[in-house]
Amino acid sequence: MKTIGVLTSGGDAPGMNAAVRAVVRTAIANGMTVKGIRRGYNGLMEDDIIDLGARDVSDIIQLGGTMLYSARSTRFKTEEGMADAIATCKKHGIEGIVVIGGDGSFRGARDLSLRGIPCVGIPATIDNDIASTEYTIGFDTAMNTVIQMVDRLRDTCDSHARCSVVEVMGRRAGHIALRTGISVGATAILVPEHNNTVDDVIEKIKATRKLGKKHFIVMVAEGVGGVDAMAKKIEEVTGIETRGTVLGHVQRGGSPTVRDRVIATQMGYEAVCLLKKGIGNRVVAYKLGKIENYDIYEALNMKKGFDEYMYNVADVTSI
Numbered sequence: 001m002k003t004i005g006v007l008t009s010g011g012d013a014p015g016m017n018a019a020v021r022a023v024v025r026t027a028i029a030n031g032m033t034v035k036g037i038r039r040g041y042n043g044l045m046e047d048d049i050i051d052l053g054a055r056d057v058s059d060i061i062q063l064g065g066t067m068l069y070s071a072r073s074t075r076f077k078t079e080e081g082m083a084d085a086i087a088t089c090k091k092h093g094i095e096g097i098v099v100i101g102g103d104g105s106f107r108g109a110r111d112l113s114l115r116g117i118p119c120v121g122i123p124a125t126i127d128n129d130i131a132s133t134e135y136t137i138g139f140d141t142a143m144n145t146v147i148q149m150v151d152r153l154r155d156t157c158d159s160h161a162r163c164s165v166v167e168v169m170g171r172r173a174g175h176i177a178l179r180t181g182i183s184v185g186a187t188a189i190l191v192p193e194h195n196n197t198v199d200d201v202i203e204k205i206k207a208t209r210k211l212g213k214k215h216f217i218v219m220v221a222e223g224v225g226g227v228d229a230m231a232k233k234i235e236e237v238t239g240i241e242t243r244g245t246v247l248g249h250v251q252r253g254g255s256p257t258v259r260d261r262v263i264a265t266q267m268g269y270e271a272v273c274l275l276k277k278g279i280g281n282r283v284v285a286y287k288l289g290k291i292e293n294y295d296i297y298e299a300l301n302m303k304k305g306f307d308e309y310m311y312n313v314a315d316v317t318s319i
């Protein structure tokens with residue numbers, strides 16, 4: 001391959017820039033040229049293409065967001081959208097693409113690979129909900145942002161002997177809620193993988209209050225939701241003043257942590273090594289400290305389990 005493209009797609013994640021940088025520089029080191037595709041698959045369909053040299057990706061490793069911009073595209077799923085994307089590839093001589101994003105982005109990469117443009121996916125989403133990899137770019141940074149915010153909530157919660165019910169991101173998965181819940185000493189953690197209810201939370205609050213606890217943090221994954229109603233019920237039943245807080249998109253921004261910068265760099269490097277060998281329809285993955293790769297079909301059919309052991313650790317240590 002002489003020319004490859006790189007795009008970021010879906011919800012942005014801190015560390016995407018580090019991955020773009022690694023892709024560009026690994027490709028250049030291997031004698032290839034790189035085209036940056038802006039706004040995800042939308043830019044591919046609409047010919048929003050830029051040249052990327054080694055210096056164009058200087059000073060981005062420390063930046064959150066993505067210099068290539070991102071989007072979720074529905075038109076790309078249609079035959080017309082796909083035809084436009086392939087026309088853009090032909091026009092710019094793009095022979096392979098590195099797609100940085102989540103499962104939805106990988107489905108697009110699979111469809112393009114099937115139509116003769118080999119693609120390699122790099123898992124990036126703050127949710128860490130991609131089954132083929134133990135780790136997705138952005139997860140660590142997002143969690144560090146969450147605990148910084150909740151540590152602040154804890155100060156005010158402590159001063160007023162209140163309960164704080166905090167919603168963190170994760171539409172389909174409770175991985176952020178679980179690990180940040182442990183990190184902030186949450187009394188209870190509600191995740192979509194379990195069907196615990198506000199009544200279970202109230203029982204836990206009552207039990208820990210008997211053991212002398214005076215302020216309480218309840219972590220709730222977005223997929224469970226309803227923090228304000230939950231806060232109201234906790235206050236009604238226990239008499240403890242309770243407030244709901246939705247952290248929202250603040251979790252997606254900020255300078256990536258060491259973990260995100262390093263893994264993004266490794267994954268970017270590996271993705272280009274695959275394309276260089278002409279191998280497409282793969283996703284790179286983090287497994288047991290190493291970067292592996294899988295067929296996209298296989299990867300999309302994998303199921304990610306929830307860490308029950310850690311969920312139990314959280315429960316036992318939060319009395």
Ligand code: F6P
Nearest residue numbers: 011012125126127169170171222
């Ligand atoms: O990228 C993942 C994520 O941040 C989820 O945690 C959240 O549910 C969703 O994206 C929010 O999407 P949007 O930015 O489109 O509102």
